[in-house]
Amino acid sequence: MYCIKCGVELADSEDRCPLCGTTVYHPDIEKPNAEPLFPDNPPEPHYTVTRWGGLFILTSLFLLGLTMPLICDLSMNGGVTWSGVVMGAIGLAYVITVLPFWFKSPNPVVFVPIDFAACGLFLFYLNLCTGGNWFLKFALPTVGMVCVITTAVITLCRYLRRGYLFIFGGATILSGISVLVMEWLLNQTFGLHNKLVWSIYPFAAAILIGLLLLIIAVSPKLRASLQKKFFV
């Protein structure tokens, strides 16, 4: 067969012309079956440092970071005092940055709530250490709120794969409301003010941005016009 565009003869193994991509087709000639030039046998990917090797090194470094403050604290104070906070922070950093990579395809829908749970635990430990009573009244509802909003956004983005403007518009409005709730909780827990003071501003901004996103989402004409003005 010949490529009708390039005029070069094509080997029987070619489905398209390798020069121009034109498909090989002739209504009267049946394309003969021929072996491809190379087999379908991609080489094994080569890593100088394997994923597991890298994770092992990172985990070892984190473990070193955990034990060093513990040893110092035990030798200086004879017990766990400040080192608990340091170890908790290092543990939290490990859960957030390294733990997901032990899995082949970590699902953020699972790991984001786990991260927030670890964060909650760390705050609970801080609450116990400092003898405070702010965990149940302030930290838990705040972390819970942020966790629910973040997880909802990630889940919807991952499984719907459309309607991003609705998702982010709604999430921005919810974030604005959560800032209001956060200030109210702060006031209730620590007795700062009797009314809402600073949270009004982020709330107003979030509502405006959120509504704008929702308006863009429901108006195809506006979307097209914005796309024309701001394409990259």
Next chain:
Amino acid sequence: MKKRQLRWMKLDNAAKLYPAAKRRDWSNIFRLSVTLDEEIRPPLLQAALDSVIPRFPSIAVRVRRAMFWYYLEEIPRAPVVIPDHSYPLTHMPFDDILQCAFRVLYYKNRIAVEFFHAIADGNSGIIFLKTLAAEYLRLSSHIEIPCTQGVFDITEPPREEELADDFPKFSGRVKKSRSEETSFQLKGTPEENSFRNLLIAEIDAGEVLALARSHGATLTEFMVAVMISSFLELQEERVPESRRRPVKVLVPVNLRRLFPSVTLRNFVLYCMPGVDPQLGKYELDEIIKETHYQMSLDISAKKMASRIYANVKMEQMKVVRILPLFIKNFFMKLVYDLTGEKKSCITMSNLGVVKVPDEMEPHIERFGFTLGVQHTSPNNCGMISYGGKLYIEMIRSIKEPVLEQKFLLKLRDMGLHIKVESNYSHDQEVNSE
């Protein structure tokens, strides 16, 4: 039983750069292949390889590190032959090169050998491949093949002159090197997962030779000129006039044709014909003339000897010799990265006509010669002739076959009949611009 003492040898002058220039995802390799008239049987190929490697102690080697230099050490047993991959010249990691600096692959009727360039050049590689193919045919078809036309007698011990680094031997007495300008570099969309696209064009060698002669050039000069013309057009389409760079093609020169050498180590230098578009617009006939005269002037024993002297002198400097390997590596890599690949647009290597003993001929369909791409320049081109056909093997690490289009369609426009074959146009889109 007393363990056999493994032979070791210093890297030859040209090879010294290759281990230093390596990268985590790239090393300088090339491939030679032979297609037989029967499907390859891996156990027989392994047996043939086992028998052949003692005859080639400078090729059946691994690269090793010493305090001041790399060196080659004979391998005690042949590497295991492996099935071919989806594309030629898959990455050969340096860890593998430290174990064995070549690999033997098979697919259907084809035997291929991929060499790390520090151990051999195309001419010694083709001798190794022909000897391997002859041994395979002896085992599979029980035919008697005489040891002529580059097929070595594997029962003979290797000769010392085959293992010698002939660069110092044929070095001149004065240094002659010329500085080269940076040339135009073709860019494109890199292929995913280091895939290499290979396009093989088959042309009647007699037709090309007649065409080249009608233009007053040799086949290599003619092809190089057409390649330069293709690059000039590509640059015209992509680069504004004031920023256009010279277009040069790196052409390896087999020094065995200029000097009485039978070495199986590297013994090649290069010449770099080209034109500068800033001087004006070039027609193809002008380019052919330029290429012909530049190559004729450069490729002479005396000029090459003076260039060998420049390289050998550098290697023999006491200050350089006592520098630890890692420092040498650092500087060689730096020099290579800053200059090495940027001086030419492409490498075009013509291995010439491959001849085999008459007894082998009915069993051999064709030979192949593929150069690996450089790390930064995405295209390379190897040429080899066998059985009255010229095979042009164009490899690229980018998606767009723009250079292949320009080059081959120019040849088609000159009336040559071209047959093309590739490893990428079976089930994927061809990205052409």
